[in-house]
Amino acid sequence: MRAADISDQITTVLVTEEDIREKLAEIAARVAVDYAGKDLLLVGVLKGAVMVMADFARALPMVVPMDWMAVSSYGSGTKSSGVVQIRKDLDTDIHDKHVLIVEDIIDSGLTLSWLLENFASRGAASVEVFALLRKPEAAKVHVESKYVGFDIPTEFVIGYGLDYDEKYRNLRDVAVLAPHVYS
Ligand code: PRP
Numbered sequence: 001m002r003a004a005d006i007s008d009q010i011t012t013v014l015v016t017e018e019d020i021r022e023k024l025a026e027i028a029a030r031v032a033v034d035y036a037g038k039d040l041l042l043v044g045v046l047k048g049a050v051m052v053m054a055d056f057a058r059a060l061p062m063v064v065p066m067d068w069m070a071v072s073s074y075g076s077g078t079k080s081s082g083v084v085q086i087r088k089d090l091d092t093d094i095h096d097k098h099v100l101i102v103e104d105i106i107d108s109g110l111t112l113s114w115l116l117e118n119f120a121s122r123g124a125a126s127v128e129v130f131a132l133l134r135k136p137e138a139a140k141v142h143v144e145s146k147y148v149g150f151d152i153p154t155e156f157v158i159g160y161g162l163d164y165d166e167k168y169r170n171l172r173d174v175a176v177l178a179p180h181v182y183s
Pocket residue numbers: 045046047048049072079103104105106107108109110111112162163
């Protein structure tokens with residue numbers, strides 16, 4: 001589905017499918033150089049990262065395994081606590097591996113900040129982050145992200161893996177959700 005198919009439900013298209021394709025090719029070329037000869041493992045964070053992982057992994061000109069984590073905020077259901085619960089752990093032992101976490105978005109930064117600490121404690125050789133989107137003004141904690149696709153404003157964004165109430169993940173573009181949809 002393209003943004004034009006749901007033009008009554010969005011206000012602005014922030015990043016188009018074409019923008020994403022170009023950016024993924026650019027970052028894949030950098031990653032191929034940076035990790036040449038290294039034991040690289042891509043780790044996607046479910047569910048938002050499914051689209052970016054699928055396209056990014058295929059843009060890489062090298063053999064690379066993928067693994068997945070599913071996490072959620074613990075207890076209250078609010079993200080602000082920064083306490084994260086593992087719903088699905090890695091299948092892979094990351095000891096001595098070069099891990100690249102693939103995320104759709106860094107919002108407050110709490111999820112990644114927790115994941116980075118968790119992965120470091122498992123003895124990975126290195127842990128870096130590729131986030132397709134980042135909301136710099138929403139940051140509650142600083143997360144060092146080696147590869148960032150696009151900085152975007154602090155708006156309710158959907159598409160390319162990002163949802164509202166589990167909907168809109170299949171939008172090919174990234175767009176701002178119209179307030180009448182959620183208010
Ligand atoms: C989203 C996104 C990141 C996280 C970023 O996931 O995929 O994992 O939020 O937010 P933060 O920087 O404020 O921690 P979400 O918890 O909505 O789950 P989902 O990926 O299944 O949609």
